[in-house]
Amino acid sequence: MPPAFANPVFALRADPVRIQLLPSTFDSNGHATPEQRLTCFLIDESVAVDAGSIALAVNGEQREKVRDIIVTHPHMDHIASLPIFIDDLFPTLKTPVRxxxxxxxxxxxxxxxxxxxxYPRFSELENDFGRVMEYVPIPVGQEFEVAHLTVTAVAVNHIVPTVGLVISNGKTTVAFSSDTSETEEFWHLLNRAPSLQALLIEASFPDSMAQLAEVSRHFTPASLKxxxxxxxxNELDILAVHIKxxxxxxxxxxxxxxxxxxxxxxESGKIYEW
Ligand SMILES: [Zn+2]
Ligand SMILES: [Zn+2]
Incomplete structure (x- = not known):
């Protein structure tokens, strides 16, 4: 047996992180279309960041594995199919969706x-195995664990209370801006991280719509720059998401x-590895 496999902790820590932006829509052949209408990222097939397209775009295996969902803010494009995801799983869940x-x-x-x-208040409902949904409050500004990941959340500058995230699996660190405009604490958090492999950041509107971007607290390419x-x-991947x-x-x-x-x-549907 090769030495790396003799120590399961070492093997786990050496794994890259896999992130997929779930597609929002599919063409008539079932292929993902590039437009992003909803936001849901899957990390290592088991943790979701936001839940816009979760019930519509997960495959059967992912539906059985995802039990932790981090919701950055309650705008519809980030939570649209969260109720449907829990509803689909209601009879079979053996542990609650957190x-x-x-x-x-x-x-x-x-x-x-x-x-x-x-929709029903799933946090008060049980199936034959117990509770189906539970809330886990995020301690803003402090590290917390979600499944195998270490997460830090800080407030960003959006029209409703919203958090940006830095997430690490022990080897790789990736940041998610969520929806935001000009902000400070998020950048301090990123700059304090010892290394950062990728930043997934919003770029919602074109430069000609800077005023709407400002009042709705989103970026344009110019404000993103x-x-x-x-x-x-430097030397990290910066991937723009949330383009209207x-x-x-x-x-x-x-x-x-x-x-x-x-x-x-x-690209929606593609699995990125860092
Ligand atoms: Zn929003
Ligand atoms: Zn949004």
């Missing part, structure tokens, strides 16, 4: 979504014109 979110986001989910009106000057790491489908082509052109080393657009 929803990791700040207390403000948990309150909003309970008040506005799982309120017995829009200004923010990236706060990042002290109606402006996708122009936003991609403007991002390419920035000529920022390592900057690209994240």
């Amino acid at each position: 929803v990791h979110a700040t207390p403000e986001v948990i309150s909003s989910l309970e008040r506005d979504i799982f309120n017995w009106n829009i 200004r923010e990236l000057s706060k990042l002290s790491h 489908p109606a402006y996708r082509e122009i936003v991609i052109q403007e991002l390419n014109a920035l000529n920022i080393p390592g900057l690209g657009v994240m």
